[in-house]
Amino acid sequence: MTPKDLLTEISNNCYSYFQLIHQVRLVKQSLESKFYNKDETKEEITQEDTQLLEKITPKLSSITKDNFASFFDNVNKEISNLIPLIVYIPFEMPETEFKQLGDFVKEKFGSHILIELRFDPTLIGGCSLVWKGQFKDYSLKSKMTQNKEEIFSTFKSFLK
């Protein structure tokens, strides 16, 4: 398994950029404990994490004590090249909705796309997206700013 294959495997099973980093860390720690008898991780492991580890571990036979360090150096390089889809939303999204969003993005744009959620209450409603340095604003704040004059004149007509 190459570093790229590992990341593809993990990204197919997670939705967010931070989940991917967390899962890579789990894989690394599991191998460290195997090679160097280190303690198991103290990080919180979900059911999905356990399933992923069970799925991936048999495929990691090519990683030995000798190439372990260089393999994960290359994994880190690959991670630095990943471009997440950054989504700004005005509320904290429940996990079930996040999964729905993740499934939607993977279905529409490919299974390798990862999301990075950011919380911005000033958006009021809607969302903003950042992809490869392009910022697209679909928020209510942006709409209201665009139609500021119209909104003000409407309010003023009520005041009369």
Next chain:
Amino acid sequence: MTTQEVGYVIENKNFLVYLDGLPTIKVNDMVQNEEGLRGWVYSIYPDKVEVLIIDEGKLSPGQLFRKLDHKLTVPVSEAILGRAINPLGVPIDGKGPIPQAGLKLLELEREAPGVKSRQFITNQFVTGITFIDTIMPIGRGQRELVVGDAHSGKTDFLIDIIVNQKSTNVICIYASIGKQTVTVRNIIDSLTTNKAITNTIIIAASSSDPLPQVFLAPKTAFAIAEYFQQKGRDVLVILDDVGVHARTYREIALLSGKNPGREGYPGDIFYQHSHIFERAGNFKAEYGGGSITALPMIELNLTDLVSFIPTNLMSMTDGHLLFKQTLHNIGLNPAIDIDLSVSRVGRQTQQEIQVRLSSKIRELLAHARNLETVSRFSSLLPKETKLILNQKEMVEELLSQDPLTNIPIPIQLILITLPFTTFLADQDVNFVKKNKTTIINAFINDYDLSSLVNNVLKFKTIEELIAALEKVSPKLKTICA
């Protein structure tokens, strides 16, 4: 839906920030974060964008910067005359905001106008300082480097030039680069006291300001100069001091990891200065018609004239005035070394009589210096040698001028011709020292003498001028008796 280009901070080194994203960004574009901190795009790498942060504020990795739809600009209008601003156009003189009416945003980073927009320099830039106007003339549109030792009177000389422009239509722009705030305050006060602030704009990036602002100060000075030049005005730009600007750029370049070259300066230091000075010149009417005269100043490190930056600057200007502390200490003002200074353009703007007199004075001084060497070995000197040495002393005294004085060109010419007349033939330097001001005042105020003053520039030869002065010699003797 609105679309913008954005980038996130991936690295931060003091005032340098590296951003990802921003797919179509170009050098000199502007970015701004949510807190309003503005950045100026300085370099672009395959994976990141290097930005100089020009406002003060805190930065941290992950911050969002948006690309702005305008370049780095400074707001300019007639209302900034008499004001002191920072390189971003913010007033720093405590006189309140600059009126918004008529303000025009001008880009700081502009390519210098091409050769087709320029014309031959024909008009003299009159400084009111005898040494400059007669011996080392400056043309309107010329770039003349002011270079010299510390404490040799360079800044005072530049302030004198600004003060002497108050009765002319010339706009003076003084860019104070990396000086202490108190020094900037003193310059503002000095110009205000001498009523020269009304036609002057001071651009000051003091040593406590963000380093990118110090780097931008000369660009702002030239952007403002171009605004007035395009309105047909003659502008004087003084950059004090370009050495600090070079060191500032070295600091930025070293911090950004650019390869250091000679004396640690980056490879493009020559370009950084030359493309600023190239914006000076005398322009054709269809390009505005005005002129930009540049007087960049640099202080020498331990009188080392041949170090990297001064020699760079000499090669990109039209001459230089070398100030020496030793000359300043013996009372010469301006303390300019005549042998090591040069003005390559100014001579073509002088009248015939000025050129002839200037050559004669140079010849006299050079000849006298040779004779001085010989005279050290002999106590009895021939009469001719004594005369030449006496004339040299008198000429040097007449070329030396008190600070904040303005001598009109015709009187300058009369003064330096007097040592060749019978009026001063039997006198010495002490007589000149004692009566210099009296003679100047006589030529300004006396009706009979003032008619000669009005005709001085019409003379074709020095002999004609000497003959005219011989006629008024008895009157001068009476005045100085």
